[in-house]
Structure formats: C-alpha cells, structure tokens
Amino acid sequence: MxxxxxxxxxxxxxxxxxxxxxxxxxxxxxxxxxxxxxxxxxxxxxxxxxxxxxxxxxxxxxxxxxxxxxxxxxxxxxxxxxxxxxxxxxxxxxxxxxxxxxxxxxxxxxxxxxxxxxxxxxxxxxxxxxxxxxxxxxxxxxxxxxxxxxxxxxxxxxxxxxxxxxxxxxxxxxxxxxxxxxxxxxxxxxxxxxxxxxxxxxxxxxxxxNAHETLTLSSYDKERILLAGQLIRENVGRPHTIQELGNLVGINRNKLKQGFKVIFDTTPFAYLQEIRMNQAKQYLLDTDLPLQEISMLLGYNNLSNFSAAFKRIVGHPPTKFRK
CATH class of the missing domain: 2.60.120.10 (Jelly Rolls)
Incomplete structure (x- = not known):
C-alpha cells in the first residue's frame, strides 16, 4: 500500500x-x-x-x-x-x-x-x-x-x-x-x-x-534469479561463484543455472563476461587508465587473462581496440 x-x-x-x-x-x-x-x-x-x-x-x-x-x-x-x-x-x-x-x-x-x-x-x-x-x-x-x-x-x-x-x-x-x-x-x-x-x-x-521458456519458474524464483543478475553486475571486480550466488539469493545452484538461462538467455559466467567486456570497452575508449588497472577493476588476476578474454570475445586485443 x-x-x-x-x-x-x-x-x-x-x-x-x-x-x-x-x-x-x-x-x-x-x-x-x-x-x-x-x-x-x-x-x-x-x-x-x-x-x-x-x-x-x-x-x-x-x-x-x-x-x-x-x-x-x-x-x-x-x-x-x-x-x-x-x-x-x-x-x-x-x-x-x-x-x-x-x-x-x-x-x-x-x-x-x-x-x-x-x-x-x-x-x-x-x-x-x-x-x-x-x-x-x-x-x-x-x-x-x-x-x-x-x-x-x-x-x-x-x-x-x-x-x-x-x-x-x-x-x-x-x-x-x-x-x-x-x-x-x-x-x-x-x-x-x-x-x-x-x-x-x-x-x-x-x-x-528467441524467448522459449522450457523451465517453469515461480514468481519467487524469477525474483531471486533477477537478484543474482544484479549481484553479478554490481560485483564485476570481485565476482561470486555459482555456489555463493545461490546462497546469497536463496536458491540451489542447479535451479540458478537453469533459471538464469531462461531469464537471461545465457549462463551466469557468460553474463559476467559480457558485462566485463562492455565495461572494458568503456574504460578503453573513455579513459586513459593503464591496461593493468583496467584488468584489476574487472576482476582479472593478471593482464594476460584479461587480454586473452577480450580478444576472444571482442575479436582483437585491447591495445588495438584503444587505437
């Protein structure tokens, strides 16, 4: 009310x-x-x-x-x-x-x-x-x-x-x-x-x-999975594991993975990677931050892992993208 x-x-x-x-x-x-x-x-x-x-x-x-x-x-x-x-x-x-x-x-x-x-x-x-x-x-x-x-x-x-x-x-x-x-x-x-x-x-x-919902989700489950998506977006620099996400939102890991695919049409890890790459592109285009600092902000343990992920998803390395 x-x-x-x-x-x-x-x-x-x-x-x-x-x-x-x-x-x-x-x-x-x-x-x-x-x-x-x-x-x-x-x-x-x-x-x-x-x-x-x-x-x-x-x-x-x-x-x-x-x-x-x-x-x-x-x-x-x-x-x-x-x-x-x-x-x-x-x-x-x-x-x-x-x-x-x-x-x-x-x-x-x-x-x-x-x-x-x-x-x-x-x-x-x-x-x-x-x-x-x-x-x-x-x-x-x-x-x-x-x-x-x-x-x-x-x-x-x-x-x-x-x-x-x-x-x-x-x-x-x-x-x-x-x-x-x-x-x-x-x-x-x-x-x-x-x-x-x-x-x-x-x-x-x-x-x-492409919206073909094959898993029946309750309103509570949908709300919990949407919250999981929010937690992924808000913690890109320190991402949670699937188990941690499930514990935080209150549903088991299997339902989280299956329901995430229904709601977001991707896996939690792929969702995290897309969010990371979108933020990486913004950092590369709009700031002068060193690549090492960008990789740390996005939760990568080292620059080589970030560069490899960026090249795999975007198509070329971050150094070329910034040029």
Whole structure:
C-alpha cells in the first residue's frame, strides 16, 4: 500500500515548493526536482524523425503513487533498469508490476490513466524512447509479432509487443549505456544515437524471437534469479561463484543455472563476461587508465587473462581496440 498519492498534474505546483533545476537547449531538456518526498530527474533529448530519448531517475523517502494520463497516442520503448519492480497499473499489461531489468514496446492509443508506484529508499532508473509509428511500419511483413503489433496500431488499439516483457540482456544494457553516456556532439552525436535506436529495437526483437521458456519458474524464483543478475553486475571486480550466488539469493545452484538461462538467455559466467567486456570497452575508449588497472577493476588476476578474454570475445586485443 502506498503511503502518499498525488496526481502528475499537481507535480509542477509541488516542485515549485522545493528545489528545481531546468536546463533547456534546442534539442535537450534536463530537469531536476527535489521536494519533501524525494528527488526526481529527467533528461530528454529529441533526435531526428520525432524520436525522443528520456532518462528518468527517482528516489523517494516515502512510498509514492503517481497517477497520470497522456494527451496523445504514444508509441514507446520502456526499460526498467532498477533493482526493484515498478508498480504500473494500466489496461495494457496483465501484471501491475514492471520487473527489474525488463523492457517492452508499448502503443497506448487511449491516453488512459495509469498508476505508477515507487517504494521508499530505492534508487529507480528508467530509459524510454518515444517513437514515431513510421519507424516500425517499414518492417511490416517481416515477422508475426511485429505484424500483430502494427495491426493494433493501425486499428487504434492499445497493445504491448510482448507479454511477458523482454528481459534486458547484457547487449541491450550495453546499447542503453552507450546512449546514456554518449560524449559525441553535433551531427556525430545525432547519427550515433539514431543508429543505437535501431540497434536497440533489433536486439529487443531478437530477445523476443528467441524467448522459449522450457523451465517453469515461480514468481519467487524469477525474483531471486533477477537478484543474482544484479549481484553479478554490481560485483564485476570481485565476482561470486555459482555456489555463493545461490546462497546469497536463496536458491540451489542447479535451479540458478537453469533459471538464469531462461531469464537471461545465457549462463551466469557468460553474463559476467559480457558485462566485463562492455565495461572494458568503456574504460578503453573513455579513459586513459593503464591496461593493468583496467584488468584489476574487472576482476582479472593478471593482464594476460584479461587480454586473452577480450580478444576472444571482442575479436582483437585491447591495445588495438584503444587505437
């Protein structure tokens, strides 16, 4: 049960009573609000062809329930990158919760009301892309799931692309991180981000097409396995063994390995390696850190092991990648 309720329409008045910082340029708007119940920030950037990238961060000191509605039909990619579920009650999904590290493509034709709930003392992060319908229409006839989704849009019916939602794989997370941390400016930035939009759509459809759940998992098991994924991401420099992960999340190692394959479509070790390589590429491109220090940050015992793993997964050694 939420402790505090408010309508999104009242936010402007409430935020006026607290601290706010708003920076607006031609294509970007950064908004930060700090009021009695917590902190909220949004980063919005308009790309070409009416694509809008929205990054959200929320942290409240009370349980909060927001109620709001849109003012026009909306086609949107949504990702919950938080360690906890977000309560999201609407007419589209069967479950009123958006699982951690999950996403979807949604078309809301009815501008219907939705309730969004956040628990206190949890740092929530979301990543959304508002899309124009022609961007997806060009793929009509390519696959059954897309055609059903586009048919609903054509008929003005609200629909989710996937129910259950799409799990955020290391590759999807890497693309989102690339977009969030993009340092390019001008036309280079726009071309780079637009390319990443298509890559994110492609990876989401790849996950959808390969989602064949053969193991029945309870809600508790899924929650525990998602927590295991979070622990892997948060402890790249000092990774846990499978046995340690199982003990920490409260399920046996066999169910953890089998369930991890269902949820993340890979093994825990391969997941760790992908996260490591994604971080390694960021270190190599965005910092001047020595290779020895990078290998230590990523939990490798020595530089040769890191270099061998990087070459095996990326295709060439880290020294060449940095050039």
């Amino acid at each position: 939420m402790d505090y309720k408010l309508d999104v329409g009242d936010l402007a008045e409430m935020y006026a009573l607290g601290k706010s910082e708003i920076t607006v340029s031609k294509d970007r708007a950064d908004k930060f609000f700090h009021f009695s119940k917590g902190k909220v920030s949004f980063k919005e950037e308009r790309l070409r062809n009416e694509v809008i990238m929205v990054q959200g961060a929320y942290h409240f000191n009370d349980n909060i329930e927001l109620t709001g509605s849109g003012d026009a039909p909306l086609l949107e990619m949504q990702f919950n990158l938080s360690p906890s579920s977000i309560f999201y009650e609407n007419k589209l999904s069967k479950s009123p919760f958006v699982a951690p590290m999950s996403g979807n493509i949604m078309f809301d034709a009815e501008n219907g009301k939705a309730k969004i709930g956040f628990k206190k003392d949890i740092a929530y992060h979301t990543f959304d892309l508002h899309l124009p319908t022609p961007l997806l229409l060009q793929y009509e006839g390519e696959c059954k799931e897309m055609d059903h989704f586009l048919d609903a849009i054509d008929k003005g019916k609200s629909r989710l692309l996937s129910d259950p939602p799409i799990r955020v794989s290391p590759k999807i997370l890497s693309v989102i991180d690339d977009m969030r941390q993009c340092h390019y400016t001008g036309i280079t930035r726009r071309i780079y981000l637009e390319a990443k939009v298509y890559e994110l759509i492609a990876l989401s459809f790849n996950k959808l097409n």
